[in-house]
Structure formats: C-alpha cells, structure tokens
Amino acid sequence: MLKFLCFTLLISTASCDVDDFVLPKYSTAMSRAVIDYIVNYFYDKSSTVTMYHISQPENINKNLDMMNEILYHVKTKIVIQVDSLMDVKLSTRKRISNIIFVDSFESFKIIHEKMDYNHFEFQGYYLIVVTSHVYDIYLKMMRIFEALWTNKIINANILFMPQENTNDAILFTYFPYSNYYCENVVPIQLNHFRGDSWMRKINYFPRKLSNFFGCHLRVATFNNPPFMIIKEDENGVITVDGVEGILLRVLSQRFNFNVDLYLPQTLWGSIYKNGTSTGAVKMIVDSEVNFTLGFFASIPIRDAVMQPTSVYYTTNLVWMVPPGKPQIALEKLTNPLHKVVWIMSSATFIIGFVVIVVVKMQPLIIQQFVFGNKTQSPAMNFISVVLGNSLHQVPMRNFSRFLLVSAMIYFFIIRTCYISGLVKFMQMDTRGQHLMNTAEMVRDNFTFYIMGASRDYVLEMPEILEREKTLLVHEFNSKLLDMIVDPYYDGAFLTSIDHLAYRNFKVYPKMFHEFAPTPVFTLNIVIYMNLGSCLRLYFDEMLMMLVSSGLINKWASGFIDSRYLKKPVDDELKILSLDQLEGAFQLLVGGLFIGFVAFCFENLIGRNLFNKFKSVVAKELSNC
Incomplete structure (x- = not known):
C-alpha cells in the first residue's frame, strides 16, 4: 500500500505543471507534533529513526497518509527507516530510536510480541503514536505502558489526539517509581501540542531512575569476604560490609532505594547447556531479583543470559599451591652466601691446595721462597687462614708474607659475611621454590580443586579440566586449604589473588598460603541484572564515577592487604634453638x-x- 501511494503521488506530480504543485501542509496536530518531535529531539540524538505501523484494515490508509506526510517533511533532516513487522528479526541491528504508529492496544500487542532483547534496545527511545480516537484512552495507555514495563522499557511516550479537539495532541509518559507507588504504571501527561508548538519546553525523555523514592529493590548476594561480608546482629538485623557491601550501601544512598537481600544457597550458581541455571544466576534469569553482586566476573556464558554493568574492579585468578619443600639442616648452612660466591670461594680454596701440592714437588729453595723458612705444614697453615685461626709461626720472607696477607684478607671478608648472615638464616623457615605455573603442576600430576562457579573460567583449558575436581558449595571447607599448606600435598586450589591475601591476613602466623604468580584468568568484576534492565545506564554512570575517583580501590585497600601476598619476614633476632x-x-x-x-x-x-x-x-x- 505504501508503494502504491508513492507511485500515485509520482504520477500526479508528473501530470501537472511544476508551477501548479503545492507542498502539502500539516493536516493534523498529530502530524505536526511528530514532525516537531523528530526535528527537535531525534535529529540531535540519533542518526536513524525506525518507523513501524500496524492498524485495523479500516485505518491503514489513515496511518500511511500520516507517515507519508511526516516522511516528506523530515526527509532532508534525518534518516527514517520504515520496517515491516515481518523483517524485524531478519536484521541483527538493534533498534534504538523508534516511532510506532498504532490505532489500538490490540495493534500494539502485535508489535510488542515481536520486540525482544536481540533486536530492540530496551533502553532506547520509543514514541507510540495512537492515530485513531480510542475510548478509555487512559486505560489503554496504562495497558501499553504495562506491556512496555514487562520489558523494562521506561523511555517511552504515547502521543494521541483528544477526541474533543483534533487540533491538539497530548504526550503522556510514565514513571515506575514515585513517592506514592513502586514498580507501578501510572500515565502522566508530559506535554501538550496546540496549534504549531508545544505548550512548554521539556526533555522528551526525562531521567526516571535517579530517585527510587525509598522503594525496595531485591538484591541477590551471599557472604564472600572480603568483597561481601554479611553480618547479623543479636536482633536479627542484617547489614553488609566489604568492598561490594560498601558499594551496595553507596548505590542505595545515591539512588534512594532500600535493599531486600536474597541469599541463594548455591551462591553464584551455574548455567547449564539446557538453559537452566541455579543460584543467583537463576534469580536474575527468573526476575526474582533486580540485580546481583558478589564478586561476579563478566564472561560470555553469563553475559548471554544476564546483563552486566561496566567493570568496576579487576583482579586475577591464581593457583593456591603447597609451599616449597623445607631445606635439610645442612642445606641451611649454605644460605648466607649466594651460589656464585660459594663457587668462587671453593675455586680459590682448591687452587690454593693445588699450588701447595705443586710447590711441594719443587726443590727446597723454591718451597722456602713460597712457603717461607721453617714452614713444616703449609696445607694446615692454609686451612688455619681459611678458618681464621692464628699461625704459630709466620713466614719471614716478604713474598710469603704477601701471599699470607692476601689470603687472610680475602677469607676474612668471606668469613665475616657468612657469619653475619648465618644466625638470621638459621632462624628462617627456608624452603625450596614452590610451583610457579600451571604447566609445572600438570608435570607433577597435580589435582586442581575448583569451586563450581569458577569452572566456567577454565572451560577453554583442557589441561586443567583433565585433572580438575569441582567442589560444590556443601563440599568446600577450610580443611582443604589447610591441607594445601603441606609441602608434600599434590593439589592446588583456584582462587582470586584478593581472596588469598585476605585469608593470609586472617590465618597468619599460624599458617601462610603460597600461590603460583602466573595468572590463570583475569576477572572483570561487574553487577549483573536482567537482560534489558533499566538500571544499567544509571548504575554505569555511578560506577564510572567511583572508579575514576579511586574510591573502589580505596575501599578494597581497607579489606585486602597486598603485603600478605608475600610471607612477612621476621627481622627480630631470637635465641637459637637446638632445632635451628x-x-x-x-x-x-x-x-x-x-x-x-x-x-x-x-x-x-x-x-x-x-x-x-x-x-x-x-x-x-x-x-x-
């Protein structure tokens, strides 16, 4: 029908003189209002506007006439794409700016059924134009807004022409939260178009979620120190602390909402191939809660069923590994000097003995020249010099004295350095190097212990999956972590570097957990919410402010002490024990x-x- 009308207009134009052609005027207030809407709002906000129309058979021509008139007058100002309902799901492009022409709620339902998250940006902009006079328009608007609210589409306006005055057009919208209700739909008049202009200048799509007016939002979370710490006092009042606990409090204060906590038994939960899920993920997918936080990392399998906010914290997954095997007692005696120093000192000692043996094979006059007169045992004298003992008889010749003094100075320096560090190293818990990466653990046939939710991070790492043991929530306990302290244990536990530092802070000096420094996976921590949730844009703005100001890192430093990633060194000298x-x-x-x-x-x-x-x-x- 649209093509037929365009063809008719072309034939009519060609059959008359150009001088006789007159530009069509705006026929109704509705047309003028929509044109003004496009020119003064969409022109600056969007590069393309998508139009749809559907109506009862008797109103099709009326809708098309209005659309043709609008298209004609805005054709040089903005790109308008007229889409068919049949083609909605053929395009991969999400529609952001939309104008929908309908003549009834039933017509709108047909379009609404085609709207899904993959083809429509639910946080885009929607203008619904009701082209026919509808009885009980207020009730019909409420039903349209209720349908939009099921998709959490809040940037939506309805434009209609009152039956009593065809020269007017009234613009309505709705606010889901107010002083009087929460998560409800109440049509509110936004503006009035009379004559050729709006009665007042306004923002066509005002910010609707800057204030929740104390309404309750449902939040799925769980105890996960140091990020989410849930406390319950003697009166049963639950409070939250930790990095994300503070973040949740800040969000609730900034947007003025109260928090209803939902505590899933299976924590993060899992997502299965058949589309089912558990834990906090299931609560989001089933819309039981508004959002969830609790050290949730953004990964594709989660992003497919939930909507993430911007990243507000980044950390690494690492392996908690057994410490290196302890050194034997004799091995500790070699610690004060570096291996290179030991090699050089040993070489000097050996060369000294070789020289003594060679000289002993020479004539007596040469022996006296090198060793000095009356020196009966040069080898024992050399050992005395090395150990710092005194000589009962020193050589008389200058060359012999020069050799003696040189050896005494060299071994005095080495001996002093060794003795000065020996007491300290004998008191230290010196161990061999622990495993440094996944490849070394695979080589030693380690078992990899992974919490159920963390398994999603290593799905593309077959060398880990071949040896992993997934731990369910009820299977995990701190005894496993205590076992990993055993240097002869052949297992490793996947954890974040922040959780490891927090645990070390809690259990030191009773024990200390080592980790392989090579990261297994980088975690980008986000808040998850329903697909198309209207909260995301508002939360993103706040999160970016907190990140750029450094506040989140500041909160993290109050719970996560990075100094405990490396075992503290006790420099205090103590009395040596028999074991040492x-x-x-x-x-x-x-x-x-x-x-x-x-x-x-x-x-x-x-x-x-x-x-x-x-x-x-x-x-x-x-x-x-």
Missing part, C-alpha cells in the same frame, strides 16, 4: 665420624701397610 642448630650438630658428628675413620685407618690398616712395606724393602735389600 641441627645442621651444626650434623656437621660436627660428620667431622667426628670422618676423623674416627681416619684414625682407625691410620692405626690399623695404615700401620700394617707400613710394616709390610718396610719388610718388603728389607727383603729386597738383603737380596742385593
């Missing part, structure tokens, strides 16, 4: 054992060998 001196005792026992073996060898085996050698020599001499 175990390495020294082992070294002593080892030295005594070696000395005893050498003594036995010298007195038993060595003497027999000497006597045998002496007899062999005597026999050979007698034969001669």
Whole structure:
C-alpha cells in the first residue's frame, strides 16, 4: 500500500505543471507534533529513526497518509527507516530510536510480541503514536505502558489526539517509581501540542531512575569476604560490609532505594547447556531479583543470559599451591652466601691446595721462597687462614708474607659475611621454590580443586579440566586449604589473588598460603541484572564515577592487604634453638665420624701397610 501511494503521488506530480504543485501542509496536530518531535529531539540524538505501523484494515490508509506526510517533511533532516513487522528479526541491528504508529492496544500487542532483547534496545527511545480516537484512552495507555514495563522499557511516550479537539495532541509518559507507588504504571501527561508548538519546553525523555523514592529493590548476594561480608546482629538485623557491601550501601544512598537481600544457597550458581541455571544466576534469569553482586566476573556464558554493568574492579585468578619443600639442616648452612660466591670461594680454596701440592714437588729453595723458612705444614697453615685461626709461626720472607696477607684478607671478608648472615638464616623457615605455573603442576600430576562457579573460567583449558575436581558449595571447607599448606600435598586450589591475601591476613602466623604468580584468568568484576534492565545506564554512570575517583580501590585497600601476598619476614633476632642448630650438630658428628675413620685407618690398616712395606724393602735389600 505504501508503494502504491508513492507511485500515485509520482504520477500526479508528473501530470501537472511544476508551477501548479503545492507542498502539502500539516493536516493534523498529530502530524505536526511528530514532525516537531523528530526535528527537535531525534535529529540531535540519533542518526536513524525506525518507523513501524500496524492498524485495523479500516485505518491503514489513515496511518500511511500520516507517515507519508511526516516522511516528506523530515526527509532532508534525518534518516527514517520504515520496517515491516515481518523483517524485524531478519536484521541483527538493534533498534534504538523508534516511532510506532498504532490505532489500538490490540495493534500494539502485535508489535510488542515481536520486540525482544536481540533486536530492540530496551533502553532506547520509543514514541507510540495512537492515530485513531480510542475510548478509555487512559486505560489503554496504562495497558501499553504495562506491556512496555514487562520489558523494562521506561523511555517511552504515547502521543494521541483528544477526541474533543483534533487540533491538539497530548504526550503522556510514565514513571515506575514515585513517592506514592513502586514498580507501578501510572500515565502522566508530559506535554501538550496546540496549534504549531508545544505548550512548554521539556526533555522528551526525562531521567526516571535517579530517585527510587525509598522503594525496595531485591538484591541477590551471599557472604564472600572480603568483597561481601554479611553480618547479623543479636536482633536479627542484617547489614553488609566489604568492598561490594560498601558499594551496595553507596548505590542505595545515591539512588534512594532500600535493599531486600536474597541469599541463594548455591551462591553464584551455574548455567547449564539446557538453559537452566541455579543460584543467583537463576534469580536474575527468573526476575526474582533486580540485580546481583558478589564478586561476579563478566564472561560470555553469563553475559548471554544476564546483563552486566561496566567493570568496576579487576583482579586475577591464581593457583593456591603447597609451599616449597623445607631445606635439610645442612642445606641451611649454605644460605648466607649466594651460589656464585660459594663457587668462587671453593675455586680459590682448591687452587690454593693445588699450588701447595705443586710447590711441594719443587726443590727446597723454591718451597722456602713460597712457603717461607721453617714452614713444616703449609696445607694446615692454609686451612688455619681459611678458618681464621692464628699461625704459630709466620713466614719471614716478604713474598710469603704477601701471599699470607692476601689470603687472610680475602677469607676474612668471606668469613665475616657468612657469619653475619648465618644466625638470621638459621632462624628462617627456608624452603625450596614452590610451583610457579600451571604447566609445572600438570608435570607433577597435580589435582586442581575448583569451586563450581569458577569452572566456567577454565572451560577453554583442557589441561586443567583433565585433572580438575569441582567442589560444590556443601563440599568446600577450610580443611582443604589447610591441607594445601603441606609441602608434600599434590593439589592446588583456584582462587582470586584478593581472596588469598585476605585469608593470609586472617590465618597468619599460624599458617601462610603460597600461590603460583602466573595468572590463570583475569576477572572483570561487574553487577549483573536482567537482560534489558533499566538500571544499567544509571548504575554505569555511578560506577564510572567511583572508579575514576579511586574510591573502589580505596575501599578494597581497607579489606585486602597486598603485603600478605608475600610471607612477612621476621627481622627480630631470637635465641637459637637446638632445632635451628641441627645442621651444626650434623656437621660436627660428620667431622667426628670422618676423623674416627681416619684414625682407625691410620692405626690399623695404615700401620700394617707400613710394616709390610718396610719388610718388603728389607727383603729386597738383603737380596742385593
């Protein structure tokens, strides 16, 4: 029909002189009001406006005439796209600015049934033009607004022409929250078009959720320190604290709403392939609550069934791993010096003995030049210098003294550095390096323990899924975390770095949890709400203000002490215990054992060998 009218207009124009052609005038107040609406609002706010129309058969021509007139007068000002109801779901583009022409509530229902979240931006802008005189218009408007409210479409206005005056057009809207009601639909007159202009200048789509007037919003959350801490006093009054607890209080104060807490037993909940869900997710999907928060990270599987706000906090998922295996007592004695220093010192010691052996093979005059006169045991003198003992007789020659002083200075420095750090290192709980990444845990055949909701973060990591054990809410307890403190435990627990720091703060110094520093997944924390929720834009504005001002990070620092990501070092010197001196005792026992073996060898085996050698020599001499 629209094509036929355009063709008729083209033929009529071509059959008459150009001088006789007269531009059509605005025929009704409705047309003039819609044109003014488009020119003064949509022109600055949107690049494209989508028009729809549906009506009873007897009113089709009337709707088309009005649309043609409007299209003609705004064609040079803005792009107007006229969509068919049959093509609504063929396009992937979401409609933001919409003008809908209907002649009754029944006609509107047909369009409303086509409106879904994938093809319409529910927080876009909607003008419903009622083109026919409708009895009980107030009741019909209420039913239209109620239908829109089911989709949480609040930026919606209805324009109609009163039956008593065709030169007027009245614009109505609704506010879902007010001083007198909550989540209700009451049509309110927004403006009046009379003659060729609106009676007053207004914002066509005022902000409707800046104030909830003390109405109650339903919030799904659960105890999840340090982000959400739920407290109940002796009178049964529940309060919230923690990073997100403070955020919830700030939002309720800023937007003036009261909070009704819903505590899901299965916490975050899960989303299954068959479309079902549990926990807080189910409450959102089923519209049992208005929004949920509780360390919810935005991921595609959740974004498909819920609507996230802007990201207001970012953190990393890491593996809580067993600490490194403790060092043996003798190994602790090597800690004061770096491996390179030990290598250099050992090399110096060996070179010294090699020089002594080589010089001992030289003539006496060279030995006296290097070792000095009357030096009977240069090897023992060298050991005395290394250990810092005094020499009973010092060499007389200058070259010998130079070698002696050089060795004494070098080993004095090394010995002083070693002794100064030895007491501190003997008191420390020194361990080997713990596992640093997922690959090392896979190599050691670790079991990965994951909370049910956290499993969604590792769905694309088969090396983890092959070894993971999913923990349901009732299966998780702190005993598992206590077991991971055992250095010989072959399991790791997936947690956020903030939760780990918070737990360390609570349990230190009784225990301390280590973590693999390589992140498993980066979490972008958001608030989730229903798809198309009218709260998102308002919450986003507030969240961006809080993030840019640094307030959320400030709140987080009050509950999360990042210093507890690294085990605190106790610098206070204490009295050494027998356990800490175990390495020294082992070294002593080892030295005594070696000395005893050498003594036995010298007195038993060595003497027999000497006597045998002496007899062999005597026999050979007698034969001669």
